[in-house]
Amino acid sequence: MKNKNLKALLFLLPAILFLGVFMVYPLIDVLIYSFEEGYNSASQSFFGVGAYNYSYVLHDTYFLQALKNTFIIVIITVPVSTLLALLISLGLSSIKPLRNLFQTVYFLPYVTNTLAVGLVFMILFKKTAYTDGLVNMIIKMFGSGPIDFIDGPYWAKMFVMCFYTVWVVLPFKILILTSALASVKEDYYKAAKIDGTPKFRTFYKITIPMISPMIFYLVITGFIGAFKAYSDEVAIFGTDLNAAGMNTVVGYIYDMLYGDSGGYPSYASAAAILLFLIVFTVTVINLMISKKKTVY
Amino acid sequence: MKITLQNLTKKFKSKNKKDPNDVIAVNDFTYEIPEGKLIGLLGPSGCGKSTVLNLICGLEKPTSGRILFDGEDVSDVEPEHRGVGLVFQNYALYPHLTVYQNILFPLQNLRGKDKLTKDVMDKKVMEAAKLVQIEEYLERRPAELSGGQQQRVAIARALVKMPKVLLLDEPLSNLDARLRLQTREELRRIQRETGITTIFVTHDQEEAMSISDYILVMNAGRLDQYGRPQDIYDDPKNLFVAKFLGTPPINVFEGAIRGGKIVIGDEAVTDFDAPDCSVWVGIRPEGMTPDPEGTFTAELDRVEIMGRDTSVVCRHPACQSPTVRAVIFAKRADEVRPPDVRFALEPSKVLVFDRDTEERIRPSAEDNNEK
Numbered sequence: 001m002k003n004k005n006l007k008a009l010l011f012l013l014p015a016i017l018f019l020g021v022f023m024v025y026p027l028i029d030v031l032i033y034s035f036e037e038g039y040n041s042a043s044q045s046f047f048g049v050g051a052y053n054y055s056y057v058l059h060d061t062y063f064l065q066a067l068k069n070t071f072i073i074v075i076i077t078v079p080v081s082t083l084l085a086l087l088i089s090l091g092l093s094s095i096k097p098l099r100n101l102f103q104t105v106y107f108l109p110y111v112t113n114t115l116a117v118g119l120v121f122m123i124l125f126k127k128t129a130y131t132d133g134l135v136n137m138i139i140k141m142f143g144s145g146p147i148d149f150i151d152g153p154y155w156a157k158m159f160v161m162c163f164y165t166v167w168v169v170l171p172f173k174i175l176i177l178t179s180a181l182a183s184v185k186e187d188y189y190k191a192a193k194i195d196g197t198p199k200f201r202t203f204y205k206i207t208i209p210m211i212s213p214m215i216f217y218l219v220i221t222g223f224i225g226a227f228k229a230y231s232d233e234v235a236i237f238g239t240d241l242n243a244a245g246m247n248t249v250v251g252y253i254y255d256m257l258y259g260d261s262g263g264y265p266s267y268a269s270a271a272a273i274l275l276f277l278i279v280f281t282v283t284v285i286n287l288m289i290s291k292k293k294t295v296y
Numbered sequence: 297m298k299i300t301l302q303n304l305t306k307k308f309k310s311k312n313k314k315d316p317n318d319v320i321a322v323n324d325f326t327y328e329i330p331e332g333k334l335i336g337l338l339g340p341s342g343c344g345k346s347t348v349l350n351l352i353c354g355l356e357k358p359t360s361g362r363i364l365f366d367g368e369d370v371s372d373v374e375p376e377h378r379g380v381g382l383v384f385q386n387y388a389l390y391p392h393l394t395v396y397q398n399i400l401f402p403l404q405n406l407r408g409k410d411k412l413t414k415d416v417m418d419k420k421v422m423e424a425a426k427l428v429q430i431e432e433y434l435e436r437r438p439a440e441l442s443g444g445q446q447q448r449v450a451i452a453r454a455l456v457k458m459p460k461v462l463l464l465d466e467p468l469s470n471l472d473a474r475l476r477l478q479t480r481e482e483l484r485r486i487q488r489e490t491g492i493t494t495i496f497v498t499h500d501q502e503e504a505m506s507i508s509d510y511i512l513v514m515n516a517g518r519l520d521q522y523g524r525p526q527d528i529y530d531d532p533k534n535l536f537v538a539k540f541l542g543t544p545p546i547n548v549f550e551g552a553i554r555g556g557k558i559v560i561g562d563e564a565v566t567d568f569d570a571p572d573c574s575v576w577v578g579i580r581p582e583g584m585t586p587d588p589e590g591t592f593t594a595e596l597d598r599v600e601i602m603g604r605d606t607s608v609v610c611r612h613p614a615c616q617s618p619t620v621r622a623v624i625f626a627k628r629a630d631e632v633r634p635p636d637v638r639f640a641l642e643p644s645k646v647l648v649f650d651r652d653t654e655e656r657i658r659p660s661a662e663d664n665n666e667k
Contacts, residue, residue, distance in 0.1 A: 014427070083506075117327045187386060187388035188388055190355055190382070190384070194353055194376065195402035196375075196376025196377070196406075197376075201405065206390060212392075
């Protein structure tokens, strides 16, 4: 028995080593950094141990702004993108002609580069001295004044941000949901049809419960992904996110490490630990709900 | 309810590009299904029997021909308005609902003037559950039941609305041998108790023979023969039906009619009053008895004793299959000695078929009697 365990450990060794060095150790290290006050990366020295870093981060208006932005993005984009993806997948699975073409079209954003797409979005929405941008031209047709989506009011910017985020995460969700819909056995629908089940009831009582594990999977990964948003913001508003008022928590961590005001690994670590705690809590709640709701 | 199928034909568009001809799943199927009987729709895989079922319940629309329920044309009526219950081979129970909710589901679909109160629904579910004897499992989910129990739940769900017809698509195929025996008795009992016209599809001839009032034998989309199970077994219309019914299957030999006798190899085995021609001779395994005075000789291969039955397995050069099988009384097994066994043949178990058309040839004398 002991021999067997040893063998198993040997087989696991590469994975344990790899995960330990690149996942577990940095995590612990970040935790340690976050409690070291006045850490200096050049001299590798610090003044003392305590919760000052957390206190600093939690009182930093940039961090609070980033936290607010992140939460707004999460709360808006996760439900909206999941619902939209469900609607589009339902449409895709109920059309016969050109289904493959549409599936490809909807999947294209997934294989395009975030920064390139962000640039296109910026051009669509940006107002410059020469042009108001395509979106503003359309708004004008309906008789409204031009809005500067990129450098303008906060809600205009947040709208572009959410719009863009939803657009970026849609293809993956559509891919998952169309395959989930296709995996529901035809017999269930036949049985429902013979019993005279109305279409909506079939959808609500059979289709949704059948694909619910996949929906929960998308919601959980969607939450995690949205909490870690950063590159999408850079793609549209550039690297100085604090100035644009559109920073996210991950953006704040980056700024604290390498930004113009950076060089504070302790603050960055504290912010990272806070983000970890938030994501962890939300994921646990999600899992608890999904366990209750999916029964098979 | 009486169901009439008139010249029912269903063609599917070919998906094979090399062969653009339509696939004819059901070909000119005409039959009147009597009321309140248990009907076995029997045939090999791919013969179109499931398509017939789908046509009756309305999941498929016929290419031509009509379906009448009690004289009323329902060919274009949607499935939900036909009043049929359907049970699937893999049960198709909703896995996220309990047994109770599964049976309740069809009742909750009723709208408008048919809408039922909660109490009535509850009563109906309990009745259906009692009928199939699953009252104790109502709070379980399908995954927590055995295959046989799941199939009963599926039957209860199909019966809860009291359909005029109950259709079962290979209802026993997913069960193991013992459960299959049990469940088929159960099926018979449920049908008797409810008196609902029931049609079940199967490729297992034993299943069909054991519980059906009538059997329809299908082959390549056509209805080959119908009747009471024993009648079809004793008096098959053609070689296909003869081979399809019976375990062990009928032994088929190349033979001929010569001067009023059936000849297999160089032996004249029994009298048969018909003009000379080449034929297939089918001999049921139970129609062969070892007898030193017998007229038919085969080379002994082995004797198999399987519980109640004793089979004598022989070889014969004229036989279609590699072995000839005779089922005999265990007592007579001692009389069987190598190398050759002589058999006496029971004339009613010897069936003759035309070599080309494979249609049955009946002795002329018998024909005269019938007339």
